[in-house]
Structure formats: structure tokens, C-alpha cells
Amino acid sequence: MPETTGSTAPLIELDTVSQVFHAKGQDLPAVSGVSLSVDEGEVLCLVGESGSGKTTTARLAAGLAAPTGGAVRFRGKDLQSMTRAERHEYRRAVQYIHQDPYASLNPIRSVRSTLSIPLRKHGLAHSAAEVEQRVDELLTTVDLTPAESYRSKFPHQLSGGQRQRVSVARGLTLNPKLLIADESTSMLDVSIRVSLLNMFTRLRKEEGVGFIYITHDLALAKYFAWEGRTAVMYLGKIVEVGPTPQIIANPQHPYTRALLDAVPEPDPELAALKKPGGGLLSAEIPSLAALPSGCAFHPRCPLAQDRCRTSSPQLKPAPGAEQDVACMVVTDPASSEASA
Amino acid sequence: MTATSSPVPDQQAVPTPAKSAGVSPLRRLFSELTRSTSGFIGLCLVLAIVLLSVVGPMIVGTSVPGDPMRAWEAPSSDHWLGLEGAGKDTLHLLIIGGRTVLMVGFLAATITTVIAVAIGALAGYFGGRFDAIMLQLTDIVMTVPQIVLLAVVGAFYKLDSPTLLAVIVGALSWPVLMRSIRAQVLSLKEREFVEAAQLLDVGWARIVFGEIVPNMASYILINFIIAVTNAIYAMVGLYLLGLAPQRGINWGIMINDAWTKGAMFNPDAMPYIIAPVTMIVLLQLGLILLTRTLDEILNPRLRDR
Numbered sequence: 001m002p003e004t005t006g007s008t009a010p011l012i013e014l015d016t017v018s019q020v021f022h023a024k025g026q027d028l029p030a031v032s033g034v035s036l037s038v039d040e041g042e043v044l045c046l047v048g049e050s051g052s053g054k055t056t057t058a059r060l061a062a063g064l065a066a067p068t069g070g071a072v073r074f075r076g077k078d079l080q081s082m083t084r085a086e087r088h089e090y091r092r093a094v095q096y097i098h099q100d101p102y103a104s105l106n107p108i109r110s111v112r113s114t115l116s117i118p119l120r121k122h123g124l125a126h127s128a129a130e131v132e133q134r135v136d137e138l139l140t141t142v143d144l145t146p147a148e149s150y151r152s153k154f155p156h157q158l159s160g161g162q163r164q165r166v167s168v169a170r171g172l173t174l175n176p177k178l179l180i181a182d183e184s185t186s187m188l189d190v191s192i193r194v195s196l197l198n199m200f201t202r203l204r205k206e207e208g209v210g211f212i213y214i215t216h217d218l219a220l221a222k223y224f225a226w227e228g229r230t231a232v233m234y235l236g237k238i239v240e241v242g243p244t245p246q247i248i249a250n251p252q253h254p255y256t257r258a259l260l261d262a263v264p265e266p267d268p269e270l271a272a273l274k275k276p277g278g279g280l281l282s283a284e285i286p287s288l289a290a291l292p293s294g295c296a297f298h299p300r301c302p303l304a305q306d307r308c309r310t311s312s313p314q315l316k317p318a319p320g321a322e323q324d325v326a327c328m329v330v331t332d333p334a335s336s337e338a339s340a
Numbered sequence: 341m342t343a344t345s346s347p348v349p350d351q352q353a354v355p356t357p358a359k360s361a362g363v364s365p366l367r368r369l370f371s372e373l374t375r376s377t378s379g380f381i382g383l384c385l386v387l388a389i390v391l392l393s394v395v396g397p398m399i400v401g402t403s404v405p406g407d408p409m410r411a412w413e414a415p416s417s418d419h420w421l422g423l424e425g426a427g428k429d430t431l432h433l434l435i436i437g438g439r440t441v442l443m444v445g446f447l448a449a450t451i452t453t454v455i456a457v458a459i460g461a462l463a464g465y466f467g468g469r470f471d472a473i474m475l476q477l478t479d480i481v482m483t484v485p486q487i488v489l490l491a492v493v494g495a496f497y498k499l500d501s502p503t504l505l506a507v508i509v510g511a512l513s514w515p516v517l518m519r520s521i522r523a524q525v526l527s528l529k530e531r532e533f534v535e536a537a538q539l540l541d542v543g544w545a546r547i548v549f550g551e552i553v554p555n556m557a558s559y560i561l562i563n564f565i566i567a568v569t570n571a572i573y574a575m576v577g578l579y580l581l582g583l584a585p586q587r588g589i590n591w592g593i594m595i596n597d598a599w600t601k602g603a604m605f606n607p608d609a610m611p612y613i614i615a616p617v618t619m620i621v622l623l624q625l626g627l628i629l630l631t632r633t634l635d636e637i638l639n640p641r642l643r644d645r
Contacts, residue, residue, distance in 0.1 A: 062539065064535060064538075064539070088541065091539070091540075091541040092541065095539060095540075096539055098532045098535070098536065100532065103531055103532040103533065104532040104533055104535075104536050105533055105536075106533040106537075106551055106555070107533075107555065108554045108555055108557070109551075117537075117540070117542060117546070117550070118540040118541075118542060121540070121541075121542045121543070121546065122541070167536070170536065170540070171539075173540070174540065
């Protein structure tokens, strides 16, 4: 029954995707063997430091780049082998919100024009009055109120936060099923950030919009994806993935622990007890062009053993926890004693 | 602000109604046009010359009676700019002679700009094979010498229509603009707003001509004006050199006529040479100054200053 397989297939699925960039004669594996899936109404947070491949992963899911390995599937269909109509449907269903609202809005278009073009193009509003009404609705959704004072503004007349909200409103014009937000709230001040995240949560619960939310801020992941999952990325690989409360409360991978330790502690007495650098052996991130052998994390890892230098770990369920971890020391502690 | 009789206090609750809404669009256009003084002078110059050349002939008529007995008469109250070699009124010829110059200039510039923008934008956006073929074509067109081609065409066919002249000039002068448009598109297409439009699936035509090209609007328009000036110079030059047919009346033919009849050695004939040259210079000056106003109107960032 193809219909049931179609409906059970996740909204978006990344199947061991890899993306290798070539620069100056070197291969840079920005993403290697990442598997993820997000369904309608679900939220997945991608967390990691700069250069960990979060944005590349998100761009692959948004169809902005074709993976050099593996497959991206939308409702079970590979993006590479889609028909025109399927591609059209995918394009409407998956939207990506850029990180930098200064670059992502066309400087020659007013807010109204930015929002009305996709509405008209895809036949979501026909008459001028209908377009106007929909534009006002969208502006109200992103808290740009009163809408009439923003409609005819140009991007250079708006602040960074206002631009970002226009950019979010544009992402919502086609009523997407999946929104991929690339640090989309990092440009906003705290109160607006919370209201935007609440707006996202409302969309998710009321309209079943799925989210892939990229951030380097674990506090935001905790706030936004508490009911969803979080995947921690390090040098193009997922090192730990599971329900957000588990990741935050019971981190298994030494890198996740270090990230959580790095969250500033407001109490100075407790802060003084913390180990600098979150317990990592080194603060240096290895270059993608010269990845360490075995587990890419071993040069910085406080738990590193000999086998970590030679063989690379696979994502496996962690014993006594709900999440998957790519760390041999955590998932397979017995064999180290056997070999030692 | 407006002293309305309404005593309702909730006026302040209405948040700043768009200030420009009250001003009539005509008035707003006028204030846009006058923002740059030199640009406004340019606009006035161009409008005056266009009006003179388009409306003038309707008033004074297109046939100029000539009395060869009164050749090269000096300016007088009857004939402000004197008479030319065939005893025709110079001012009258000047009024009639502008239409062809303007027509050829604008038509050739339109053809050039449309070809350059279409090919340049598409080649830059799509790249690959199409880009390579278009660049090849550009190189070929660039090597065609306009003047020689016109001389050859003129020798084989009766090149008596200024429209054909405009088409030939326009169809041969686009490569330079095409290359700079292509270069700009190569940079603009990497901007995130283009990617955002791709995500919204608005179609390539809309992305190229709706998102990318308008960002170059002031650049294109200024190049259009420069193309007008170039086409006018090219055309006047062709007439002056006698490569274009000496039929009808226009400023180029007037200069050629003065040249061939040795008017420069006759002090009384000076207005006959200086008048068309002055008109051409004023038109070109007006066009160049006009680009400033256009830049201000089309660039939203300059608009608010």
C-alpha cells in the first residue's frame, strides 16, 4: 500500500548525508554521515559550535545544496529524483529562514512587496484586498504591529530585529510544513526572541509545522525544543541525539557535557569551582581539512583511550539513557577493560 | 498638524498615519525631481529640447521655403539665426532637425539596453554553457566595426531610413554593457535574498528580472542615458562623415552641410554651424545631468536623505 508508506514516511529525512566541499585542493567534509528525521509538529534542535556543520546540514534539508553522499527524502521521496510537481510541493512545504536579515531581504522591495510576491505567485491571494489582508495577518503574526506602519517600509528603514521578523513572515507566506531556522533569533533582543520562539511553538502546536532549529545556545534549545529532540554536532557528525530534557539533564557524550559546562554560572562561588574550558583538554577545534584519526573528538576529550585514536565510534543507544551517543567509552565501556 | 474640528481624544491612539499619504503623488514626484538641482536643470533641458523637437515642427511646419538669392544672410529680427546656403531659415531647420536625432538616440539606446540586460542577466544567472556561448557571441559582435559596416550597408542598400540606422547602431553597441551587467549579476545572485526567492519558488524569470535586475535599475538607466548620448554621437558622426544618407533634415546633416559648403570661412554663416552643435551639446549635457535625479529616485537608500 503505497499510500500508507507515504503517510508514515517522515516529513523530512536525512539518510547518512555527506557534504564535501573542495577548497584550495583540499577536501573539507563539512557534514559526514548525518541521519536525521523530523515529522510534522516536531522540533529538532541542532546544536554545536561554529564550523560543526549545522548550517550545511540545514541547507541540505532545505534543498539549497545537493548532498555529495546519502539522500534527503521528503515524505519518503528522494529530492534528487523528484518530479516537477513533487519538487513544487516540497519547495512550498519546506522553508528556510536565513541567519542574516541584512542580506536576506531585497533592498529594493518594500515589506508589502516582499510578502505579496510569493502570495500572488502561488495563488494564495488573488485580489489586491486579499493580498493586503494576508500581508497584515503575517505582520501581526510576527508582532510587527500595527501592520499599516510597516507595510510600506523598506529594509533599510527597519532595525535588525524588525528585518528578521519580516524575513520570518516571508518564510510563513506559503504556509510551510517545515521551517528551518538558522540561528534566526540570534539577531533579536531577548524579549523579542522569546516572543518569536513562542510564535514558532504556537505554529507547531496549532498548525503542525515541523521545525529544525539551529543554534549554538543550549539555553535556547532547552527553551524551544523541550518537547522535541536535540542533536549535538561536532565536526560534521552527530555525537549525541535524543529527547532534549535527556540531553540537558543527563548528557552522555563528553562533548555535550563540555558544552553544558560552558554555560555561564551566575553564582560566583559555584563558578569558581568549575573547571576552565569545561573539562576539555584543548580549546582548539581541529581543522576539517586535517581531521584527527579515529574519533575526531579524541584530542580534546577527557575520557579518550587508545582505541579512540584508531577506530571511529558509531551512534549507539547509551546504556541507562534514552539518547544515542557516538562514543565508544560511553556505549561500550566493557571492551576497553577487556583490551586493557 | 491638521486643525480638524473633531474633539475626539483618541486621535493620539492612531499611530502615525503614513506622512506621505496626505501628499498628492504628483507633488511627491515633483519634490523627488527637484531634490538634486543639477539633475532638475538636466531634466528641464532635456524636456525643453524634446518639446521643441516634437511639438515645434507641428507649429512651424516641416517644409522650409528657401530663397537662394539670400544665402548666408546674417541674423536679423525676421530670421533670428540667419539663413543658410540655400536661403532657408536656420532656426526653422534647427527645430525640424531634432526629431530624427532624438528618435535615433532613444531607439538605439533602447535596443542596446534591452539586449545587454537580457543577455547579460541570463548569462550571469545561469552560467555554464549558455554563459560561454553568450560570451563568445559578445566577443564576435564587439569585433564588428560599426562605421565600416554602416558604410558597406550604405553602399549595397539605400540606407535612407534613420530607423534602420538606429537598429544597426543599437544592435552593435550592447557588448560592453552586457559584460558589466553579467559581472554584477554574478555577484548579486550570491546574495541571500536571491536564495530566499529561490526557496519561495517564484520562478527564474521573476528572480532574474524581478529580484536581481531591479537592484541595478539606476545603473541600467544611467547606462541607458549614456547609450543615448553615444548613439547620438555615433549618428551625428556618421552624418558628418557623409556615411549616412544626406536626406531629410537633422542636426547631423546640418553640420555636414555647413562643412561641405565651407561655412566656417564665412562669419555670417557661424550660427548655422554653432546652432546644431549647441543643441547637441545641450541635449547631451541635459541627459547626463538627468542621471543624477534618476539615481536619487531609483535608489531607495538615497531617497530618504
